[in-house]
Amino acid sequence: MADKPFTRMESTCLEDEIDFLSAVFFEELQISDVNTPQNEKILFLNLEPSTADDKTKQFVFVKLKVVIPIDYPAVSPIWSTVNSRGLSDEILNNLLAEARQVSETKIGHSMLYEVIEQLKVYLTEQNKPSEACCVCMCEFDAENEYTKTNCFHYLHLACFASYVQIELERIREVEMEDQVAGLKKNGMQLECPVCREIISADSQCMEDIKEIHPDSFFNSQASVPVFKLTKTMRDEQAKRAELFQKQMAAGGIIDLKEEAARFDMDTAWRPPSPEKVEEPEIDQPEEIAKTPVNDAPFIFTEIKDEEKVQPIDPQHEAIKQTTANTKTKQTSPKKSYSRDNYNYYASNDYRYKPRRTYKQERNKNQRNYQSEYRPSYQQDRDSNQYDNNYDNYKPRHREYRGKDRYTDDRYKN
Amino acid sequence: MAGGLPKRILRETEKLLSEPVPGIDARPDENNARYFHVIVNGPKDTPFESGKFKMELFLPEDYPMTPPKLRFITKIYHPNIDQLGRICLDTLKDKWTPALTIRTVLLTVQGLLSAPNPDDPLANDVAAAWKANETKAIATARQWTRIYAQV
Numbered sequence: 001m002a003d004k005p006f007t008r009m010e011s012t013c014l015e016d017e018i019d020f021l022s023a024v025f026f027e028e029l030q031i032s033d034v035n036t037p038q039n040e041k042i043l044f045l046n047l048e049p050s051t052a053d054d055k056t057k058q059f060v061f062v063k064l065k066v067v068i069p070i071d072y073p074a075v076s077p078i079w080s081t082v083n084s085r086g087l088s089d090e091i092l093n094n095l096l097a098e099a100r101q102v103s104e105t106k107i108g109h110s111m112l113y114e115v116i117e118q119l120k121v122y123l124t125e126q127n128k129p130s131e132a133c134c135v136c137m138c139e140f141d142a143e144n145e146y147t148k149t150n151c152f153h154y155l156h157l158a159c160f161a162s163y164v165q166i167e168l169e170r171i172r173e174v175e176m177e178d179q180v181a182g183l184k185k186n187g188m189q190l191e192c193p194v195c196r197e198i199i200s201a202d203s204q205c206m207e208d209i210k211e212i213h214p215d216s217f218f219n220s221q222a223s224v225p226v227f228k229l230t231k232t233m234r235d236e237q238a239k240r241a242e243l244f245q246k247q248m249a250a251g252g253i254i255d256l257k258e259e260a261a262r263f264d265m266d267t268a269w270r271p272p273s274p275e276k277v278e279e280p281e282i283d284q285p286e287e288i289a290k291t292p293v294n295d296a297p298f299i300f301t302e303i304k305d306e307e308k309v310q311p312i313d314p315q316h317e318a319i320k321q322t323t324a325n326t327k328t329k330q331t332s333p334k335k336s337y338s339r340d341n342y343n344y345y346a347s348n349d350y351r352y353k354p355r356r357t358y359k360q361e362r363n364k365n366q367r368n369y370q371s372e373y374r375p376s377y378q379q380d381r382d383s384n385q386y387d388n389n390y391d392n393y394k395p396r397h398r399e400y401r402g403k404d405r406y407t408d409d410r411y412k413n
Numbered sequence: 414m415a416g417g418l419p420k421r422i423l424r425e426t427e428k429l430l431s432e433p434v435p436g437i438d439a440r441p442d443e444n445n446a447r448y449f450h451v452i453v454n455g456p457k458d459t460p461f462e463s464g465k466f467k468m469e470l471f472l473p474e475d476y477p478m479t480p481p482k483l484r485f486i487t488k489i490y491h492p493n494i495d496q497l498g499r500i501c502l503d504t505l506k507d508k509w510t511p512a513l514t515i516r517t518v519l520l521t522v523q524g525l526l527s528a529p530n531p532d533d534p535l536a537n538d539v540a541a542a543w544k545a546n547e548t549k550a551i552a553t554a555r556q557w558t559r560i561y562a563q564v
Binding site: 134135136137138159162163166167170174191193194196217218233236237240243244246247250251252253254256259 | 420425438440443452465467475478485496497498507564
């Protein structure tokens with residue numbers, strides 16, 4: 001210690017140093033009250049790059065945890081990060097390495113403030129988001145403008161604009177369905193695509209995308225597909241084809257046509273005729289029927305009973321299938337899923353089509369809403385074969401759509 | 414093909430091919446880069462162990478804003494997967510966010526095979542059987558795997 005003369009700062013105790021830090025950093029610094037067995041002092045510090053207090057220019061943030069041993073400053077404090085935004089693991093490691101290195105060189109002196117200043121300089125150098133945009137998976141560069149959510153996540157303006165448009169559209173659709181079903185739910189809100197934190201309408205990022213066309217992500221992203229088929233891929237495909245044939249031979253492949261026929265799935269839904277309900281055919285593979293399993297009796301018969309009581313509602317299936325398959329106009333689920341083109345999506349009619357504009361999409365939804373839901377509902381009510389009492393109908397919502405027809409006594413036999 | 418393929422899909426495909434997920438094999442179709450042939454190996458210590466389940470995955474035109482469409486092609490006895498092979502998974506429906514990828518979705522499916530959830534069923538009969546007698550249902554699932562999902 002003789003060759004390291006004490007300065008005025010060092011002669012004061014740690015308390016003074018912490019007082020000094022809290023005077024500089026105000027609420028950025030939190031001092032933990034927890035008593036540790038080794039009597040260490042724990043500080044938390046929110047470190048931001050210096051941008052002359054312009055919050056919109058801050059793209060990174062790190063929360064540091066400093067454990068100060070009782071022997072400080074004879075030993076260096078232990079630096080770690082608690083929370084960070086916009087920084088890759090590599091940069092965080094570099095940051096901590098720098099902190100350790102600087103504190104090693106200053107052992108015996110009070111070092112906290114100097115180390116923190118060094119880190120702040122380093123952080124300011126790194127003040128650009130280093131993680132890729134989560135929508136397009138491209139890095140951020142000077143060419144493409146980007147924005148920051150309140151939760152410190154970065155997205156290109158085009159990516160974020162498209163996300164917001166499609167997400168708001170979806171929320172509107174769900175709310176409309178809930179309204180039709182008479183359900184009152186808490187309003188859904190726009191969420192950050194990375195962490196699901198709610199993005200308020202008046203936040204800066206929403207302001208930033210006001211001028212951006214919502215389709216710009218799809219327009220900017222369109223590129224000529226570069227797709228090479230290598231020999232290994234060919235071999236893999238041959239293997240797959242073989243596997244498929246084997247499983248097909250064993251009866252292990254879901255035949256959509258057959259399944260759809262079994263449950264009488266049809267777009268033009270009629271109440272099932274009594275015979276059809278009575279005989280839900282289970283195409284039971286012969287091996288299963290023959291194999292006696294002693295310890296675990298096979299439960300195909302049970303399935304049969306279950307299905308008689310509560311078979312899959314064909315209308316429900318049909319609607320789900322229609323919406324699942326494609327957004328655009330759908331002919332019939334039977335045509336789309338058949339044995340001949342089991343990989344329906346690979347077929348020609350589902351190739352890339354130019355996106356509809358926002359307005360077309362909205363008008364389409366409104367039209368569908370009127371033609372699909374309302375008139376059929378009214379027809380049901382008008383025709384005498386159904387109850388005229390509205391209360392007997394549950395609202396046609398996802399969960400409820402049509403299910404009651406099967407619990408209805410009239411269709412039990 | 415009139416339009417193109419977003420860079421994101423190319424990037425994801427490249428990554429899937431260069432660093433495949435253990436136990437999952439996903440490759441794009443020869444004619445359509447939005448259609449993937451997937452094979453998921455049944456996870457260990459589950460009734461689906463040693464099974465190879467074929468799936469199809471399709472990236473709709475709004476991807477990554479809308480979730481990929483995913484379906485089992487191989488028959489599977491699982492409370493959250495129905496007769497048509499459709500999967501009950503929140504991340505494939507309303508909990509989708511663009512931060513999720515093909516990789517994460519396939520990992521979730523693998524997780525679903527490891528942890529069937531009969532309380533949120535898609536196949537009502539299977540879920541009921543699962544709840545009524547779990548050992549029996551697991552034996553059935555094992556048998557289906559043995560019969561249908563072999564190489």
